[in-house]
Amino acid sequence: MKILVIDSIVPFENDRIGEIARALVHHLNARGDIESELLRIPHRNGDGERLLADMDVCQNLRLENVDRVIALRFPSYLVHHRHKTLWLLQQCTQSWVPNEPTASAEDRKLSDIIQSDDTQCFTECRRIFVGSLALGQQIETHNHATSHLLRPPVINPVLLADGEYGDYIFANGIPAPNRLEILIKAISRVSAARLIIAGVSKDSPQYEPLRGLITANNLVNKVTLELGSLSHDKTASFLKRALAYLDLSSGGNSLGLDTIEAFAAAKPILAVTDFGEKHEIVIDGETGKVVPATVEALANALDSLFSDRERTIRMGQAAHQTLNRLDLTWPRTVETLLAPDLGPSGDQGNGAKIRRNAPCPCGSGKRYKHCHGRYN
Amino acid sequence: MKIALVSSFVPFVLGGDRNIVEWLEERLCDHGHQVERIYLPFVENIPPAMFSQIDAYQLIDMSDSTDLLIAIRSPAYVLPHPRKVLWFLSHIRTYYDNWPNLEPTHPNSAILNGCRRQLMGIDNRTIREARRVFTISHVVSKRLLDFNGIESEVLYPPLHRPEQFRCHGYNDEVVFVSRIEEHKRQHLMIEAMRHVKSAVKLRLCGTGLDQFYSDALKMAIDDYGLRDRVVFDNRRISEDEKSDIVGRALACAFVSYNEDYGYFSLEAAYAQKAVLTTTDSGGIVERIEHGVNGLIAEPQPEAVAAALDALYRDRDATIRMGRAAESRARELKFDWDHVITRLLL
Numbered sequence: 001m002k003i004l005v006i007d008s009i010v011p012f013e014n015d016r017i018g019e020i021a022r023a024l025v026h027h028l029n030a031r032g033d034i035e036s037e038l039l040r041i042p043h044r045n046g047d048g049e050r051l052l053a054d055m056d057v058c059q060n061l062r063l064e065n066v067d068r069v070i071a072l073r074f075p076s077y078l079v080h081h082r083h084k085t086l087w088l089l090q091q092c093t094q095s096w097v098p099n100e101p102t103a104s105a106e107d108r109k110l111s112d113i114i115q116s117d118d119t120q121c122f123t124e125c126r127r128i129f130v131g132s133l134a135l136g137q138q139i140e141t142h143n144h145a146t147s148h149l150l151r152p153p154v155i156n157p158v159l160l161a162d163g164e165y166g167d168y169i170f171a172n173g174i175p176a177p178n179r180l181e182i183l184i185k186a187i188s189r190v191s192a193a194r195l196i197i198a199g200v201s202k203d204s205p206q207y208e209p210l211r212g213l214i215t216a217n218n219l220v221n222k223v224t225l226e227l228g229s230l231s232h233d234k235t236a237s238f239l240k241r242a243l244a245y246l247d248l249s250s251g252g253n254s255l256g257l258d259t260i261e262a263f264a265a266a267k268p269i270l271a272v273t274d275f276g277e278k279h280e281i282v283i284d285g286e287t288g289k290v291v292p293a294t295v296e297a298l299a300n301a302l303d304s305l306f307s308d309r310e311r312t313i314r315m316g317q318a319a320h321q322t323l324n325r326l327d328l329t330w331p332r333t334v335e336t337l338l339a340p341d342l343g344p345s346g347d348q349g350n351g352a353k354i355r356r357n358a359p360c361p362c363g364s365g366k367r368y369k370h371c372h373g374r375y376n
Numbered sequence: 377m378k379i380a381l382v383s384s385f386v387p388f389v390l391g392g393d394r395n396i397v398e399w400l401e402e403r404l405c406d407h408g409h410q411v412e413r414i415y416l417p418f419v420e421n422i423p424p425a426m427f428s429q430i431d432a433y434q435l436i437d438m439s440d441s442t443d444l445l446i447a448i449r450s451p452a453y454v455l456p457h458p459r460k461v462l463w464f465l466s467h468i469r470t471y472y473d474n475w476p477n478l479e480p481t482h483p484n485s486a487i488l489n490g491c492r493r494q495l496m497g498i499d500n501r502t503i504r505e506a507r508r509v510f511t512i513s514h515v516v517s518k519r520l521l522d523f524n525g526i527e528s529e530v531l532y533p534p535l536h537r538p539e540q541f542r543c544h545g546y547n548d549e550v551v552f553v554s555r556i557e558e559h560k561r562q563h564l565m566i567e568a569m570r571h572v573k574s575a576v577k578l579r580l581c582g583t584g585l586d587q588f589y590s591d592a593l594k595m596a597i598d599d600y601g602l603r604d605r606v607v608f609d610n611r612r613i614s615e616d617e618k619s620d621i622v623g624r625a626l627a628c629a630f631v632s633y634n635e636d637y638g639y640f641s642l643e644a645a646y647a648q649k650a651v652l653t654t655t656d657s658g659g660i661v662e663r664i665e666h667g668v669n670g671l672i673a674e675p676q677p678e679a680v681a682a683a684l685d686a687l688y689r690d691r692d693a694t695i696r697m698g699r700a701a702e703s704r705a706r707e708l709k710f711d712w713d714h715v716i717t718r719l720l721l
Binding site for chain 2: 002004009010011012013037040041044050053056057058059060061062063064065066
């Protein structure tokens with residue numbers, strides 16, 4: 001069977017979903033009975049006209065010599081094929097505009113077009129998987145599409161195995177502006193705390209404020225900034241040697257890839273309470289620290305992570321076990337994506353409740369409560 | 377420099393066009409450039425959808441993110457870019473040099489005629505947008521001039537690693553490695569094998585999209601009782617296998633109809649093998665001198681059979697031609713540095 005994986009790319013901007021696309025092709029080919037190739041359709045970050053043009057591109061391309069396609073994100077999933085599986089990992093932000101009270105008439109019009117094209121496309125898909133619950137809810141609300149949750153696995157677990165526990169916590173990218181000051185002040189209160197932030201861009205609007213805060217609080221020796229975008233390997237090497245992983249983001253559409261990578265590296269996560277759906281697996285006191293976004297709470301959490309290393313390491317091991325229980329592996333992901341048709345996604349009981357002991361609709365063969373039901 | 381390397385493709389079909397793209401990509405990266413390789417699907421021969429696909433191509437705009445666009449397989453050249461360079465492999469040939477074969481028998485020839493005029497209009501306009509137009513052989517350059525009035529420079533695509541092809545001696549086989557397609561004319565080789573008088577053997581390797589053609593070849597081999605002298609290895613062979621098979625061959629054959637380039641004949645040359653080709657084989661013929669580095673036969677089974685017999689019977693001459701083929705290839709300097717200098721001029 002020939003399976004074409006379809007992704008949208010902005011030239012020279014390699015992102016995580018692009019890496020997932022490559023990994024998927026690799027693992028499809030690894031099965032031996034499947035040939036897989038990647039189609040990457042150029043896309044631009046941009047305004048209305050551009051979006052519509054890029055959608056047009058996808059809708060007008062034609063395929064031959066392909067038995068199935070697996071499409072990963074907007075707008076590449078608009079490419080027509082009679083056997084299309086959607087594994088939605090990224091949606092167009094424009095498609096939710098009508099809910100914003102400030103949206104202009106033009107934005108609304110654009111949004112209507114995107115929504116109606118999406119809805120049409122989703123009906124044509126044999127099956128729809130979503131990378132996060134939030135994406136599933138969005139397409140259910142806006143496109144009345146039923147989907148199955150299929151979180152992406154760690155891209156390359158080997159890179160994260162056999163780490164050690166160093167003397168720093170690690171963050172990938174500068175935290176949001178409203179979190180910077182809290183973080184830096186919390187660190188200045190805990191004498192043992194050290195932080196490495198990787199993937200820092202000098203062009204980021206947060207870069208100068210962050211530098212200022214570090215200097216003002218005399219933390220040059222405690223907070224290290226690694227400039228430039230990091231390769232997957234480099235990020236992994238920082239993560240492997242960290243004591244814990246810091247994630248101050250507020251959830252949203254995130255696929256939670258950072259979370260599962262930290263868990264794969266057996267690191268507990270320090271997060272804040274509006275962490276979003278990553279909450280599903282980060283449990284305060286067991287697999288990490290989930291605290292309110294205040295200086296006081298963060299400082300306490302940092303103090304306990306650095307002073308009680310044994311407990312921190314135990315939480316890291318528990319995090320790793322949690323990930324193993326979730327069974328987020330490439331072979332299982334591939335099996336799920338290829339499982340025999342569940343019928344058009346709309347027929348999937350129309351959202352009717354699945355009994356907890358019934359077989360999971362993803363086709364894994366497990367009971368629902370032990371499979372996708374875990375998230376509900 | 378940030379370079380977009382754009383080509384059309386049929387998913388899962390590998391051929392010389394992909395080699396050119398991927399080898400060029402590697403060499404550009406070696407020269408310190410950043411390359412984004414873009415393969416876009418394209419389905420030929422279905423007129424209305426063909427133009428909507430071309431429309432889609434024309435909407436792809438990478439001018440913000442790239443400094444240069446190099447277009448390879450048609451119709452990648454329709455993509456807009458302020459700095460566009462073509463390394464033109466061939467037209468969409470159904471509407472160009474293959475047109476005489478198609479038009480009279482097709483039921484919708486009026487519609488097809490319209491399509492052809494439209495396509496030529498698009499080509500005339502979008503190819504001229506390019507800063508420079510290079511082609512892979514004189515045959516292709518001549519077609520561009522004859523059909524579109526566009527001048528171009530020939531830039532022969534080099535092999536990826538010529539050193540991979542070596543001579544490991546000379547057995548009794550004439551080898552033809554190619555996609556299995558009607559215009560590649562594997563059938564001509566099988567027909568020729570009915571007429572040979574010597575003990576020469578034939579080996580065909582490759583896969584193709586047209587299962588009927590592959591099946592027909594297999595049936596012909598059986599029907600003609602050629603199974604002990606013709607091997608049809610109907611699968612994709614690896615580069616290593618290919619260099620091994622070619623390295624041990626007596627000679628190589630490449631008898632396609634109106635070929636644009638014919639990488640295989642170059643591989644054969646580096647392995648010191650004489651190349652048997654036909655008078656109407658296009659780009660290959662321009663690199664073969666009859667009796668010097670190969671044989672050029674009329675595209676008839678009897679003529680090809682006579683050439684096969686000659687290759688088998690006069691082994692010394694065949695080996696001499698093989699060695700000459702290698703020196704000739706080295707003289708012509710198929711050189712990646714030269715290719716990159718010209719493309720980035």
